[in-house]
Amino acid sequence: MLSGFADNIATDFRPDLVRWRQLVTPAWLAGLVAGAEVEAPPAADWRLFEAGCGAAVLFEQAHVPGASYFDTACIEQLPLWNKVADQALLALLLARGVRHNTTVILYGRNNLAAARLAHLLLYAGVADVRLLDGGFARWQAGGHACARGPAPTAAAASDFGIAFPAHPEYLIGTPQARAMLARGDGVLASIRTRAEFTGQASGYHYIAAGDIPGARWGRAGEDGDVNSMSAYHEADGSMKPAAEIAAQWAEHGILPGTPTAFYCGTGWRASMAFFYAWLMGWPAISVYDGGWFEWSQTPPAG
Template sequence: MKRVSQLTALTAALGLAAFSSFAADMTHSLTLAELQQQKGAVIDTRVSAFYNGWPQALNGTSGHEPSALNLSASWLGAMNEAQLKAWATQHQLTQATPIALYGSDSDNQAVKARLSEAGFSHIALLGDALQIPARLQRLAHFEQLVYPQWLSQLQQGKPVTAAPAGEWKVIEAAWGAPKFYLLSHIPGADYIDTNEVESEPLWNKVSDDALKAMLAKHGIRHDTTVILYGRDVYAAARVAQIMLYAGVKDVRLLDGGWKAWDEAGLPVERGTPGKVTPAADFGAPVPGQPQLMLNTEQARGLLHRKDASLVSIRSWPEFTGVTSGYSYIKPKGEIQGARWGHAGSDATHMEDFKNPDGTMRSADDIAAMWKEWHIVADQQVAFYCGTGWRASETFMYARAMGWKNVGVYDGGWYEWSSNPQNPVATGERGPDSSL
């Protein structure tokens, strides 16, 4: 056994004392009612899956405290000081705001430490957190965004919340040959090339007959639960949205995609997909939900209406016509009268919709972002981007949020801009430009 120097022992003792003092600070707690009287803020320090509504234990409580913000301790390593301050500013938190945390002890301690470093000093525990199930809030359809540990338990045959009603499949989706899939993928996962669901020249969805054949090839019926993931979440979302259009009733996304599975340290396998038994029949008409996919004339009909929104899921430089966003799309600009639904820094990123770990941002944040551009839940809403991927990801989030009348304008900017007769807008403009 190594000898411990007096200096090391002293350092350890001081560290333990500091931790004990720090832990003692967290014994101060407030009830939700007390915090609300002080006009304070509640922060849920758990991972987003539990915040969204997945119970931490089978038959456990589900959801988050009213108006709680989600600042997961697991994100802290991906947030620098400036990003944390920007998060606080975005949620109107000042250093004088009373804050109450809830989650595990270790997560609360980690978040408190970072907030304290940023100058927040009025931090307590939420003493009655998750004790009154009736007041908890959750995504309307949290089950449509699964998390890695849930999927792992399902694969092991363990009982899980919101289990598939019948047969289920896990599928990785990406463009082209399965080069990354061959190196490492979720055990038992099939592989779908996005070329199986969309085609040139405009990268619109394939014909309904071709779609039906693709589903049969992968052994998918209308009542098969399909759990999709991707190295890029929007690739999986594109396939998911088209499957829903076709009539597959239960299609889910792995929130955070392959990255979430990989970072969870769960088992992987390599090699080609296993043999799939084709489905003899889809068991229902295709398409089962034709309203989920809009053509150009249907999209045009949503413009300049208070009860509808045609929503651009493109970066601000694309929306204002600085860039088309794509090497193969030459025209720059935007559909005149479309509303900006945010996206990310360019045509291949979706930061505006993502937590630091790549999972879906909170529904409250997304709804607030859309409301600024007159996009609200009781409208008929159709999302579009350049060719459908980013729009499909946003569609899947809106669906999980419980937005009932949503679809995707399949042709997007690529199809719209291919006809010079279609009206186009460029330049800086605000939300009222779409009214």
């Protein structure tokens, strides 16, 4: 913890979070893009991205001033919607001027898209990744100005600056997930609705119903809505108190200090849970990238 922690945090930040700088409010972001002096300012080299999937037209109609658009289709690949290869991810970041020491601020119309990108930036090794709490909807609800039109093209970076990826431990695949369950020394946390977790519904037209035997339910949102994270969010889309999220995880044996891999259907909801656990300072956390989609299509080893 920082010296003078409670005294040094402005009302724009959350005192219940260890990484309090990384969750920003619309008011803080509005001050930053207006050139005002803000608490916990980013590095001189910072980028603002709206993350979305196939929503470039909506971005051009209205977006946070100074933002560029980052489509998640660039960072995921068929057939399972897992992340692209490391070299492809690196090329995408460098093309957008992102190095390890670039502050990257993210938001989305669906903030799960921003969380998906945030997780992969942390995996890559970007040290200062920040998320707009409540996303674009909360920006608009606060009456903040929007810009129109395409974003200007950023200057590309020539190198990332450190070994890539810097945090491979933040992402696991199916063999590692199976090994975790077999050893019994970690938890697979299912960030899915109750109906998905109990196998009563799939949530996706292209994924079979069911869930991973031995996984623990980490909750998500309303049945029938794979974009809902109401168990984690207030009515305005902002993050619930950290203690409340930790308590609902503890009910199902998801505890800080125990190696935990979050997963969902294809990665978005799991990435939000990961990011919140990361904000809370949980150690030994990761995202199981393939999630139920890959698990359901992969025969057991042997």
